């Protein structure tokens with residue numbers, strides 16, 4: 232599959248697979264370092280680690296424009312390779328140079344958003360401009376390239392999660408999850424605790440919160456996502472921000488106006504009652520065994536390097552009788568320790584102590600006869616006006632911890 236959908240989804244996975252140093256819960260890092268004379272406080276070492284995880288994303292958002300203009304410069308150079316006579320036809324008919332100029336100008340508009348994300352991130356995480364400048368200077372001296380794709384991906388999630396334009400995609404994915412939760416018995420005095428690991432920009436978590444009677448925790452590892460989410464949380468007016476999400480990918484466009492269109496966000500404001508816990512799902516909830524009534528995994532489980540650790544962790548964090556709701560594909564990324572088929576996942580998780588429950592036919596057709604798992608076509612980070620319409624046959628299940 233060679234679509235934008237796959238492209239962005241793979242990058243989401245790549246955050247997990249290539250950058251997180253350790254996934255295996257059993258081998259989780261203990262933050263205690265003892266030398267001959269000094270004992271370093273584990274919390275300090277943790278802060279240090281978090282701090283260094285932030286700098287590269289801040290640098291990457293900061294260099295948004297430069298990295299993208301380097302790309303448009305390449306496009307310009309390639310364009311120069313076509314014969315002059317052909318170029319003059321292209322210019323007189325479609326004004327290709329003007330298109331390049333316009334897109335470069337729009338990258339400058341997007342840069343304002345990227346810089347606002349950096350500004351808010353510095354305040355939120357208490358990083359001074361001097362510290363960031365120092366980091367950027369050292370990195371650039373070493374010739375380190377910033378991660379343009381992760382920045383673009385995080386910004387495109389403003390569309391998936393928080394723009395009117397993402398509504399259809401959310402309607403593909405959310406109703407079965409929300410319907411299952413809505414039917415659970417609960418009261419506002421005794422809310423059910425729900426955890427959503429790998430939550431991205433967290434719209435599903437917020438929709439769960441809107442249902443009422445749930446105490447919602449979302450978890451996300453990528454600091455690109457977390458910077459974007461913290462920024463989103465600081466916004467106080469609906470649809471007050473605009474950007475041009477599609478200008479960095481010129482394939483599959485119907486019109487140039489579509490390519491250059493702007494999208495406004497957030498369609499609704501982020502609620503402070505949803506808690507974001509940053510970090511690796513397999514390690515940050517070390518103390519929370521049995522704490523959650525429900526765990527919701529949306530387009531998440533296939534980010535695992537070690538699927539068994541994900542499943543064991545989901546099982547450990549649920550109380551007995553707690554529910555695991557899943558919707559997503561099985562798109563394994565660059566270096567998973569194991570790649571299981573759906574039937575193997577069912578067998579393994581049943582062995583770990585889950586019982587798959589019957590679900591409503593409106594959530595898709597049964598994928599494997601005799602097994603309570605349904606398949607449903609769901610898009611991911613799709614450009615709604617684009618010519619590429621790929622989607623996943625996402626797998627939906629509700630499993631009860633015995």
Ligand SMILES: C[S@@+](CC[C@H](N)C(=O)[O-])C[C@H]1O[C@@H](n2cnc3c(N)ncnc32)[C@H](O)[C@@H]1O
Nearest residue numbers: 243247429430431451452453511512529530534
């Ligand atoms: C494919 S994206 C889906 C995001 C979101 N659930 C959605 O549907 O838009 C997977 C997300 O999981 C996050 N992730 C990957 N490994 C993680 C881990 N070990 N702990 C927490 N989040 C993780 C990635 O950073 C990414 O944002």
